[in-house]
Amino acid sequence: MSSNTTSADVQWKGYAVTDTEKWDELKVIDFEPKKFEDYDIDIKIEYCGVCGSDVHTVTGGWEGVMLPVIPGHEITGRVVRVGPKVTEFKVGDRAGVGAQVCSCFKCVPCNTDNENYCLKMVSTYNAKYPNGDIAQGGYSTAIRAHERFVFPIPNELNLEQASPMLCAGLTVYSPLVRNGAGPGKRVGIVGIGGLGHFAIQFAKALGAEVIAFSHSPEKKDDAMKLGADEFVVTGEGFAKDMQGKVDLIICTADVSEGIPLADLLSTLSVNGRCIMVAIPDNSLPPLHSLQLIGNGAFLGGSHIGSKKEALAMLQLAAEKGVESYIEMLPMKDAGKALKGVKDNSVRYRYVLKVDIDI
Ligand SMILES: NC(=O)c1ccc[n+]([C@@H]2O[C@H](COP(=O)([O-])OP(=O)(O)OC[C@H]3O[C@@H](n4cnc5c(N)ncnc54)[C@H](OP(=O)(O)O)[C@@H]3O)[C@@H](O)[C@H]2O)c1
Ligand SMILES: [Zn+2]
Ligand SMILES: [Zn+2]
Incomplete structure (x- = not known):
């Protein structure tokens, strides 16, 4: 040719x-x-x-x-x-x-x-x-x-x-691997949509324990079928009993101000990471430094x-x-x-x- x-x-x-x-x-x-x-x-x-x-x-x-x-x-x-x-x-x-x-x-x-x-x-x-x-x-x-x-x-x-x-698959696989998802790690997947349903499966396939976070209670059965070990509805006060429990969060929730960012960060273990892959139309909610400092949290992003x-x-x-x-x-x-x-x-x-x- x-x-x-x-x-x-x-x-x-x-x-x-x-x-x-x-x-x-x-x-x-x-x-x-x-x-x-x-x-x-x-x-x-x-x-x-x-x-x-x-x-x-x-x-x-x-x-x-x-x-x-x-x-x-x-x-x-x-x-x-x-x-x-x-x-x-x-x-x-x-x-x-x-x-x-x-x-x-x-x-x-x-x-x-x-x-x-x-x-x-x-x-x-x-x-x-x-x-x-x-x-x-x-x-x-x-x-x-x-x-x-x-x-x-x-x-x-x-x-x-x-x-x-x-x-969708690649966008969640990349940050999972780059941020150490694997045996002995607890990975939180926020938002069970196109990206999220792969994130649960790939985190599991890599050997991690998986916690699915969703604002849609009716997705629980699907999340468990996809391989989640736990399903958490991100309603009022959801993070109270989750402090320090999650090593890595992959956030696919496609909302701007509505995302419970401070609460999600509070669920991280010491030096845990929250990786944003969602790109909502508007800015993320404002964040006070204290919301990162309490557990030495990292907030990052990832592109395809x-x-x-x-x-x-x-x-x-x-x-x-x-x-x-x-x-x-x-x-x-x-x-x-x-x-x-x-x-x-x-x-x-x-x-x-x-x-x-x-
Ligand atoms: N970084 C990258 O390279 C990259 C690549 C591809 C896509 N993206 C972005 O990733 C995001 C997700 O894409 P997708 O294709 O997975 O979209 P999607 O299938 O619509 O999934 C997004 C999920 O966000 C949650 N959500 C939606 N509305 C919400 C609300 N009002 N409050 C709280 N949660 C809400 C829902 O999960 P629950 O019902 O479980 O809460 C929904 O399933 C988009 O912003 C997209 O542009 C980024
Ligand atoms: Zn895409
Ligand atoms: Zn280049």
Whole structure:
């Protein structure tokens, strides 16, 4: 395949949001992917998960949305074209793309398996490549990405099962591993949604004891089935009996002021860590230093994960039978899926099946 093809070499179709006021009314549009380069891979999409981040983007909750936007960054399908320098994939392979499609390849993060922290990273959608090409996401017929950001899908996993792992799974796996989740550690997972339902399973698969924190009492049975050892409803006074009990918290709760941050921090053991992965629309609640000092708590954050971690995560999922709890919808129902994520009714991830031709 020639490497000097221009960006207009193909036209693909995708479900786009064109107005943040009408974020659940997606329209099919044609779009051109980035210019095809030597390390690029084209994937014909079969499935795409619906992430909480899709909702923040299309509703305009996060600033800086570029319209029209085709959301979606939990993408699986089959490779249909590879650039001349691609070594890891061939046409026909099962492959996926998560929330990142490019980085600078030169900086310290890029050269230390931290490309998810590259300052020049290109997100899968609502983003521009350095040459101005627009990146559009996976509610579409196909995606083009550099091979570093394409993941092979292990044979043990169905594509629809693997899809949500490529953002939701990776986003919780990375901070679990980087912050020492394992045997002898008590890990608290806050918010049992797309990310949270994987976080319980991966924390368990890594050998930790798991405490699920939720503001939805009706999720208790599911949380226990997912592997939680304890289920705590984050109502008034919930932290009173939990002081010092948790070594690591992964917070996926998608609320701003409403998050019981001080109470959660009080549940940490000495030098325990609370890692925010949720990115609610607004700021976190104000915090007094004393709320960190009493137990020497650390408050941090984490952004998706590296390719190295994605491969390890998929392997662990295959070995330990980590399961995506999915509700499948045709891609034309993307608006319904986005609404279901926004109103917290999804159990626990929508996966859209492509229903338009390339
Ligand atoms: N850091 C990253 O790289 C990264 C990557 C992907 C996603 N994210 C972010 O992570 C967050 C979660 O994404 P997701 O796809 O897992 O979303 P999700 O499926 O909607 O899950 C979010 C969970 O937050 C809790 N929640 C929702 N409304 C709440 C409220 N009013 N009060 C308290 N808790 C509430 C719910 O859990 P309970 O019902 O159990 O309380 C819900 O299941 C989003 O902010 C998303 O943008 C970040
Ligand atoms: Zn995501
Ligand atoms: Zn870089």
